[in-house]
Amino acid sequence: MAANKVIEAENLTKHFPLSKGFSEMMFSRKKTVVHAVDGISFDIREKEVFGLAGESGSGKTTTGRLLLRLTEPTSGKLFFKGEDIGKLKEKELKPLRRKMQIIFQDPYESLNPRMTVSDILAEPLTVQGIVKSRAEIEEKCREMLQSVELTPPTEFLLRYPHELSGGQRQRVAVARGFILNPEFVVADEPVSMLDVSIRAEILNLMLDLVGKYNVSFLYITHDLALARHMCDRLAIMYLGKIVEMGPVETIVYEPLHPYTNALIDAVPTPDPAQRGKRDVLKGEIPSPINPPSGCRFHTRCPVVMDICSKEEPPIVNIKGEHHVACHRHK
Amino acid sequence: MPITTKGDTDSSVLDVQNLKTYYTTQRGPVKAVDGISFEVKRGEALGLAGESGCGKTTAALSILRILPSNGEIVGGKMLFKGTDIVSLKEAQMRQVRWKGISIVFQGAMNALNPLFKVGDQIVEAIKTNEPRTRQKEAYERTDRLLELVGIQPSRARDYPHEFSGGMRQRALIAMSLACNPDLLIADEPGTALDVIVQAQVLKLMSELKAKLNLSMILITHDLSIIAELCERTAIMYAGKIVEQGEVARIFKEPLHPYTQGLAGAFPSIKEARRRMISIHGSPPDLLEPPKGCRFHPRCSKAMKVCKEKDPNTTRIGKIDHRVACHLFGEQ
Numbered sequence: 001m002a003a004n005k006v007i008e009a010e011n012l013t014k015h016f017p018l019s020k021g022f023s024e025m026m027f028s029r030k031k032t033v034v035h036a037v038d039g040i041s042f043d044i045r046e047k048e049v050f051g052l053a054g055e056s057g058s059g060k061t062t063t064g065r066l067l068l069r070l071t072e073p074t075s076g077k078l079f080f081k082g083e084d085i086g087k088l089k090e091k092e093l094k095p096l097r098r099k100m101q102i103i104f105q106d107p108y109e110s111l112n113p114r115m116t117v118s119d120i121l122a123e124p125l126t127v128q129g130i131v132k133s134r135a136e137i138e139e140k141c142r143e144m145l146q147s148v149e150l151t152p153p154t155e156f157l158l159r160y161p162h163e164l165s166g167g168q169r170q171r172v173a174v175a176r177g178f179i180l181n182p183e184f185v186v187a188d189e190p191v192s193m194l195d196v197s198i199r200a201e202i203l204n205l206m207l208d209l210v211g212k213y214n215v216s217f218l219y220i221t222h223d224l225a226l227a228r229h230m231c232d233r234l235a236i237m238y239l240g241k242i243v244e245m246g247p248v249e250t251i252v253y254e255p256l257h258p259y260t261n262a263l264i265d266a267v268p269t270p271d272p273a274q275r276g277k278r279d280v281l282k283g284e285i286p287s288p289i290n291p292p293s294g295c296r297f298h299t300r301c302p303v304v305m306d307i308c309s310k311e312e313p314p315i316v317n318i319k320g321e322h323h324v325a326c327h328r329h330k
Numbered sequence: 331m332p333i334t335t336k337g338d339t340d341s342s343v344l345d346v347q348n349l350k351t352y353y354t355t356q357r358g359p360v361k362a363v364d365g366i367s368f369e370v371k372r373g374e375a376l377g378l379a380g381e382s383g384c385g386k387t388t389a390a391l392s393i394l395r396i397l398p399s400n401g402e403i404v405g406g407k408m409l410f411k412g413t414d415i416v417s418l419k420e421a422q423m424r425q426v427r428w429k430g431i432s433i434v435f436q437g438a439m440n441a442l443n444p445l446f447k448v449g450d451q452i453v454e455a456i457k458t459n460e461p462r463t464r465q466k467e468a469y470e471r472t473d474r475l476l477e478l479v480g481i482q483p484s485r486a487r488d489y490p491h492e493f494s495g496g497m498r499q500r501a502l503i504a505m506s507l508a509c510n511p512d513l514l515i516a517d518e519p520g521t522a523l524d525v526i527v528q529a530q531v532l533k534l535m536s537e538l539k540a541k542l543n544l545s546m547i548l549i550t551h552d553l554s555i556i557a558e559l560c561e562r563t564a565i566m567y568a569g570k571i572v573e574q575g576e577v578a579r580i581f582k583e584p585l586h587p588y589t590q591g592l593a594g595a596f597p598s599i600k601e602a603r604r605r606m607i608s609i610h611g612s613p614p615d616l617l618e619p620p621k622g623c624r625f626h627p628r629c630s631k632a633m634k635v636c637k638e639k640d641p642n643t644t645r646i647g648k649i650d651h652r653v654a655c656h657l658f659g660e661q
Contacts, residue, residue, distance in 0.1 A: 055524045165612045195381045195613075196551045200595045200606035222525055225599040229606055252599060266529035267599045268554035272578045275558055280529045284494050 004081070006184050006216040007044040007067055012076035013037055014062050018289065035288045036062040038240035039076065041315075044184070049210060049217045051231030051248065053224055053263065057285050058237040060220045064186045067218065068100050069093055080184070098128050101177040103206075105189040107169035111161040117145070117172055118157040124180050144175040147212070148205060167198040171205065178209050185210075186218045191226070203230060224267050228252050233321070236260045239288055239296040242315065246322035256324045259297050295327065303328065342409075343513050343545040344370045344393070344431075349406035351385075351392045360616045362388040364569035365406070367643075370513060375539060375546040377556030377577065379592070380566035381613050386549045387436070389566070390515045393547075394433055395423050411512065428459045432506040434499075436517040441502055442490040448501050449476070449486025455508045475504040479534060496527035500534065507538070513545045520555055532558055553596050557581055562650070565589045568614050568624040571643075575651030585646065585653045587629045623656065631657060 015033035037059045044050045052060045065071040067078065069085060078086040085096060104110035111120055121141045125131045131140060138157075145153035148171040161169055170190065177185050187206060191199040203226065210217045221227050227234055228248055235245040236259065244257040255261050262281040283300045286292055292299050298308035307327050315325040351363040363385040370376045378386045391397045393408060395415065408415050415426055435441045443451060452472040456463055463471075473483035479500040490498060499519065506514055519535065520528035536559050539546055548560055556563050557577060564574035565588065573586040584590045594607030611628040614620055620627050626636040635656050643654040 055526060167612060196595050197381050197591060197609040198612065200608035201610070203606055204608065224525070225597050226606075228599050229597045229603055249603075262526060264599060266525045268529070268532065268552070268558045269598055269600070270554040270557045270581060270593065270596045271598065272557045272581055278529070280533050281526050282530075284496055284527060285524075 004046045005043040005079075006046055006048075006081055007218075008077075008079040008082075009043070009063075009067065010041050010077040010079075011039045012041070012063070012066055012078060013039050013074045014059075014066055014071060015074045032289060035240045035291050037066060038291070040237075040240075040242045042235055042242060042245060044216050044218060046216055047210070047214055048233065049207070049219055049231045051227040051234040052218060052220045052237060053222060053227050053234060054237035055222060055263075055285050057239070057288060059240040059288070060237050061188055063237070064102070064188050064218060064220050067184075068102055068186055069096075070102070094128075098124075098130075098180045099183045101180065101182040101185045103170075103173050103177040103185065103187040103190050106193045107166060107173050108161075108193065110173055111169055113161050116158050116160055117141075117150075117164075120161075120172060121145075121176055121179055124176060128180060130180070140179065144179045147178075147209065148172070148175045150175070166194050167202060170194060170202050174202070174206060174209065178213055178215075181213060182215055184216045184218070186220070188220045189222070190219075192221075192223070199226075206230075224252070224263055236263065239285065239291050241296060241325065242323075243297065243326070244322075244324045245315075246318075246320070246324075250320075250322050254322075256318065256322070256329050257297075257326045258301050258303055258328075262300075262302075295325075341411075342369050342371050343411060344547075345407075345409040346389075346393070347407040347409070349389070349392060349408060350404045351388050351397065351401060352404050353388075353398075354400045354402070355617070358617055361569050361619065362401070362616060363392060364619075366564075366566070366569075366571045367406075368564050368571060368574060370545050370547060372512075372545055373539070373543040374562060375548055375560040377548045377550065377560035377563040378566060379550055379553055379556055379563060381551060383613050383616070384566045385569040385616075386566050387517055390433060390517055390547065390549055393515065394427055394431055396427075428455065428509040428511060430511055431513045431515065432509070432511040433515040434502050434506045434517065434519060437522055439495060439498060439522060442498055444490050447487055447489055448493065449473075452476075452486070452501070452505045452508055455505050459509045471508070472504075475507060476501070478507070478538070479504045494527075495523055496530060499523060499527075499531050503531075503534065503538070507542070511544075513547065515547045515549070517549045518551070519548065520550070520552070535559060553581075553592055554598075565592065568619055569616055570624060570654065572625065572655065573651075573653045575646075575649070579649065579651050585651075585658055586625075586655045587631050587657075588625050623654075633657075 014037040016036055018032040018034060052063060054060050066073050073086055118141050121144060122137045125137055131137050142153040145156055150156045150171050191202050219230050231248045234248045234251045235242045238259050244260045255264060265278040281300055286299060294309040294311050295313050298304050305327060313325045313327045315323050316330060317323050347367050348365050349363055350365055353360040353362055380386050392403055403416055410430060449472050453468045456468045456471060472486055476483050476486055481497060481500055520531055560577050563577050563580055564571045567588050573589045584593050591609035597606055609628055614624060622638050623636045623641050626632040633656060641654045641656045641659055643652050644658050645652050
């Protein structure tokens with residue numbers, strides 16, 4: 001798929017400064033920062049579903065926010081359809097906002113409880129000044145509710161979020177994300193707060209809309225099994241770095257990085273015959289304030305070598321589009 | 331001996347018969363658990379699965395008789411090692427909790443008291459239930475319990491905020507084992523945890539089960555966790571058990587349309603990419619559950635009889651597999 005790149009990140013970095021205590025402030029000049037995202041490069045292509053997976057604390061949510069410029073990058077470059085948007089000012093960003101949207105994790109938090117569904121859906125339209133009249137707004141809202149299968153729309157337009165179930169709420173959030181006809185949508189763990197039986201429904205809905213509106217989609221998740229069924233390409237993150245990236249089939253069937261392997265092994269399989277046939281990684285993700293030297297995974301790696309703690313492995317292209325950052329694969 | 335293995339007979343540890351638990355609310359009684367029956371054998375893990383609001387946590391609270399004040403067991407029996415614990419007095423029930431049946435609550439993040447050291451909290455559990463234990467002995471036991479779940483005993487002097495999520499979950503498991511129970515109930519033991527930490531906790535639980543010959547009830551919405559850990563499973567929907575039996579059997583050949591839907595909602599990572607299957611609609615309001623089979627409004631195979639008559643639970647063949655669905659009833 002040699003399609004156009006919609007998003008391109010080059011060496012994107014975000015360090016959050018840490019607040020210090022008074023004595024530290026007086027006597028130490030050392031700057032403490034959280035290395036949330038530390039120099040990652042990747043691209044997302046037209047009409048592609050790109051997945052970002054990793055444990056909590058790996059920096060995947062920060063990455064999603066960086067791409068939308070909801071968080072200011074510390075350094076690195078960011079392109080949207082070839083245009084450098086990394087340094088645009090807030091005002092200059094506004095027309096871009098229309099083309100980039102986000103669906104948040106928790107539909108119980110992301111919808112204003114004091115706004116009706118029609119207010120929620122109309123807000124982006126009026127803020128962006130797209131529609132002229134009330135009638136036009138209503139028509140757009142109805143159309144959008146129709147496509148997220150909240151039918152008949154009349155029944156939902158005047159409801160408040162508390163009158164909706166979790167699944168219905170997330171549908172409203174999805175509708176809000178798509179109502180401006182965006183070109184790029186980020187979904188940050190969009191189903192982790194939902195009940196199992198409706199998860200698949202919401203994911204299928206998003207896949208349908210991605211196809212219908214021709215958007216590029218970034219799917220952030222910790223659930224590799226769902227990522228595998230959603231995404232075209234997948235990047236695995238660990239402590240602010242991309243450790244492996246490639247077509248989803250390659251990542252799942254031929255993982256090269258020991259961390260990817262561990263993540264795949266950790267997914268419980270719904271098959272009792274497979275029971276107990278897996279090794280579980282020991283320990284927990286280290287603090288991103290002082291990440292380990294060299295390869296950040298070396299403290300937990302089952303196949304660690306001498307070089308791993310000294311030198312950071314570069315991310316190299318293995319075959320086709322398969323990239324990995326590991327000293328064992330060069 | 332503080333940590334002993336229980337005898338390994340094939341006897342049933344807990345036998346729940348037609349349990350009904352209702353909540354009184356201003357809008358009327360909520361039939362959260364409405365006539366469920368299941369059995370847990372010695373050394374066996376039963377997975378209780380279903381969506382939120384299906385009554386699985388209420389079932390767990392009923393077994394320990396720690397329901398909120400508006401909840402009440404209105405019918406049924408629960409035989410724990412032969413004694414019906416529904417009719418026990420509160421003082422007698424206190425002898426059952428911790429020593430007989432203990433629970434690991436959902437949300438390990440919040441189940442420990444932030445103001446007390448982890449070790450002290452475990453000691454408190456021991457001393458409350460076995461007042462004759464000497465202080466020194468209780469601390470030694472705590473050290474051994476922490477070791478058992480893979481935490482360095484020196485960490486007993488830490489406060490909960492010094493523990494990571496996975497360690498807090500481990501500490502809670504250690505605490506639940508403090509008085510050497512026969513039956514451990516774990517309510518969503520992996521949900522709030524990261525994938526790898528969750529895998530670590532599940533591995534620990536299966537090791538403990540083998541080592542101590544523990545019986546377990548594992549409450550979860552994630553069928554793959556049940557596949558990983560349990561011998562038997564019971565699938566709950568809207569206060570009723572719709573299907574139960576051996577895990578291998580139910581995963582190979584789920585019969586109830588709801589079980590099939592749930593199984594389809596969990597794609598396996600290694601299988602070929604497919605469109606995920608979902609169950610349309612959402613679970614019913616238990617104030618006014620649908621007439622007949624409670625699943626019929628969402629069921630793709632609903633027949634006329636499903637809207638009228640509640641299906642009986644039928645045993646399939648001569649194996650350990652029961653299902654409550656008109657498709658498999660006596661014709």
